[in-house]
Amino acid sequence: MIESVLKTIRTNNMFSKGDKVIVAVSGGPDSICLLHILYALKDELQITLYAAHVNHCLRGEEANEDELYVKRFCENLNIEFRSKRVDINQMAETRKMSSETAGREARYEFFYDLKKEFKAQKIAIAHNANDQAETVLMRIMRGTGMEGLIGIRPVRDNIFVRPLIRCIREDIEKYCSNNNLNPRIDKTNLEPIYARNKIRVQLIPYMKKNFNENIIEVLNRLSNVIKVDNDYLEDIAKEKYKKYCDINKEKVIISKEAFLENEAIIARIIRLALYDVSSNLYNFERIHIYDVLDIQRHSTGKMLMLPNKVCVKNNYGNIVICKKQKDNPDETYSKYILNNGLNELKDVNLKVTLELTNNSIDAVSERETFIKYFDYDKIKGDISIRYRKDGDRFTPLGMRGSKKLKDLFIDLKIPRDERDEIPLICFNDEIAWIVNYRISELFKVDKNTKRILKIIIESEEA
Template sequence: MKPTIEQWIKEKNLINTGDRVLVAASGGPDSMALLHLLKGWEKAWGLQVMAAHVNHGLRTETAVEDERFVQRWCEEKDIPFFSTYVAVEKEMTEYGGSVQGQARRLRYNYLAELMQEQDIHVLATGHHADDQIETILMKQASGRAVLGDVAMRSIRRFKNRLLVRPLLAVTKEDILDYCKEHGISFQQDESNLSDKYTRNRFRHYMLPFLKEEDARVHEHFQQYADWLTEERDYIESQAEKEWASRIIKQNENSVTISTKGMETLPLPLQRRGIHLILKYICVNQIPELSVVHINQFLYLLHQNHSSATLDWPGNISVTQSYDTITFAVKNIDEGVKTIEPAVLSIPGQTLFAGAAFSAQYLQDETLLEGEGKEHVLVCRSDDLTFPLTIRPRLPGDKIQPLGMKGSKKVNRIFIEKKIPIEQRLNWPVVVDAVGNVLWVPLLKKSIWSSSDLQASDNVLIVMECTGFSEDENGV
């Protein structure tokens, strides 16, 4: 086993001379064998080998025994040891998710913080060839391999550092034989025997059958994973070129693409571009999507509705608004915030959502330049109930448009004017004290707008709105 692993490490360039390597040590045979191997190469390779153990709080006495076992083993071998406790069940109560999913998230968060504190560049885990087969089968069965990694990578970026898997070239049987040959003791996790976990079911029923069919099945699966990964990386490089030309705007939390011309791309490039967008906006962890999510996006891309929104894993929203689609990370802590209403100062200037409203009284028949434009509203003061307020649209808001009979919903105006959904939230609406919608700036004036001024008119209110346009966000 040792020569196979050494060749694998060198072939994949997993560990280099002088690296500080942290081994995620559970106490099981896999991680203990890995610790033993790397410690044996420490002097020859100039390594600094360390170990970290995470107690997930799922087992009481046995979990404590595992931690103490690893600690004693490391002390005997002069290996720096670190450990922590994480409350998986508490996290599940507060945030949901699966036991194994939350355990993995908390474990890797701790390891990343530890590597930062100790200036460790490489994290090594004990995943082996049998784990790889199980992972590939699980992802294929659930549809999660459609866009995400089809298998575990032998090396990948991890929080600006590296995560490596030196044992992927050997099987569980190889590892147990190695432990027996070198007298390496280890702990047994009883949860590995339970069929309530998905991975265990694949391990107990699928893996024995495959190995019975071909003893080298692990090599075939790894070759399949390597080739598919290389081909996927190539397709994604082509997709990146095509999608980049269709990005309208982007920031750290969202990317908006134009759907025009997207339909002409080959279907593989339409699908692969999604993963590239998620890699950009998902800093911490890219959510795994299934075939269901990809088909949802393709439907959104090719259907003719004016707007629609998809909610994806990882707090990702995918929103279609006319000829654009926006991928965004939702802020679950702050939620969606609307701007507080502002009373219009007359005379004076009032700010709302980046727009400036200048208002004044006019007591003669002088016509202000621009009175007929969409950014200016003139009203007779006798027709209004004061004070006037600028606020976001409320559900059910209606306006009686100038020159029309009856009323129209303000939201319908947004739709007709093709205002993107994200802009509608805080688009200013001017109302009087009894709730009459006087004006939706730039879009629609009400019957209270004075289009024909007469010398006999009473005091007029002149409002001018500047500082934003239909093409801008954040209004």
Template structure:
């Protein structure tokens, strides 16, 4: 019992030092049935009153090991009854997901696991998810990150507390090694499930665990792992500082639009690469990507911003990419054609266009004076007939721009005005029966020109 109390106190001290929990937390414990997760369940169960938290069990059946997966699920159900706490189980065909999304089984399983743990937590009003990663997992992750050529973010590896798309994930066992969890269970007389696939040496992580870690331990003594963990902590501190710099830049030098994050290319290209790569990753995270973009994709984006060739784009994740247009840059998702149509039958009027997240107001202007030129859009009423129609740009649209003779394609007008590609999709065509009156908020037609002293319509967007 002395050893058990020692381990529980170690975990309690770690939880308190890292502020992993708060009184009143409702925490979903991710329990596979394996050694580390069963250890976490028993420790947190016995600390729950000291921490003033409620707990539940979450289990994901990946359907990868046939009857063994079913036995894992049944074992977790038995644990739930033994500890008298709720259990929530999801059964997912990970192999099909991996094939459909062109992922390896391990990566697909990780993505699915976090997605469904978040789903379970939110459905049951649980505000945190706890996973049973240990200090040894951090070291294994470091070697994997080195082999992938990761930066400081990858090398600093698993953090005690992270945000996963709006839910807090904590790792309360990061102060323990796998030997600690094994001896804890042995001392407590607790059984656990063994996943034989963990010994498949064709999987990189298993090879590191079974071959490289024991070799290092034998050659350099167990204290080498304490030194490696100290290096991970130091790298993490540097990474936190650089991430804070990137966060400040993103907050002050970007516009968050319905199409993602918009930047001036010159602001991005002036950044040091170590900050720019973090800005790119942070933007992806804020857009809700499940996992960060690969370093290869990030470096391609860096080159794209440095080259500043209008019209070029590059993928970052499965559904987020970056593009450059007219000295502006965007990090966001693909923009589909936005179709809409609304009618203005009388003035004044207010038109809500939810497709663009815009509200456009039409007001009567009794007499145009010079000091009114700062308004966005002024339309001459003498040549315009109600009703007006507001719609999206369509292929083949033409207009006679104010100050020009003859008509011109809308697409060419927007290109000449150097309007970025994504903003062209937010242009509102204003027209009457006679044709296009203007491209809000950029350009009027010649027949809508308002001269000093004339009556008109003031058109503006309400923020």
């Protein structure tokens, strides 16, 4: 079995000479087998091992005994050991998530902390061929795409490696028995409580008995075949992603031209954007890709909330994907600072021209819908364009006091689904012009005006 694992490691280039490797060890057969085999190979691979254990505090004294077992196992192998206790039920309640998701987040947060502490290059996880088969089946039942059928990748992000991914559970248990490792057994894994447990305990045994006794190998083979085709499409999608998307750490804007691509490509572009914004694809499913496609085709101005607090909005055909802001959940756009002359705002498909003139008030016409005039000397700070946000107020022409922008939109009978797509010209973030509707009393041209700012707005498609 050691030779089989070594082959998987080398085939997938899992380690480089000198790598520091954090091994996730629960104490069960899979992780104990992984740690023992990597220990046997560490000199040949020239890697340094560290062990990480998370006590979920779900099984009382049994969980504490698991932690002690792993600690002693590592001491016997002279492997540096770190553990962390996390009240998973409390974490799940606080973060409003399932205990499964909370457990996963707790583990990965700990692994990343240790990776930083030890300056490690890799994190080794003990997923095996049975886990792969269970994952593929679970995703099929959820309605996955090609990417989902790949299941668990042997290497992810060049950080997470899975040396046992080609090993079946029976061989792992046999290895533990032959080497007298005496791993811990978590009985909750055998209880048909969660979906994965039901697949493991009920569905797969039924399929083995009634359809194909080699179902584990068959599902793994399916995963490998799909991976070849999918990787080819992924390479194409990554090039298109660079071509069509404006990418930064907090937001990705997918241009409307991207949606002319084949659906297989645009679906992958959306996945790449979701990954960049969320840092993972956990909780995202195929239905969420379809939701983004639907909002792009039919719902200009509308907002969509996805898992992981990801916000999606259609802005004139361009799709903006960003994290929902805690302090200002309605503001999904940056403001665009405007300069004198022509400003081409490709993100929002607008051209905005600023012209400073010394013309008299007689030259000002209010009949032009997309051309407005302002007293330049009343303007302080930046001139910008943005969209509405919580708390916006506006002083309409002819009024002394301000009113909530939301109330004004209601008075003007602007449909709710159109309000988020109305551009706002602002002076020092004070709304001066609700484009296509009203200008502000605060910056109007009057008999005392000496310099006039003329602003022209056009659609990029015009």
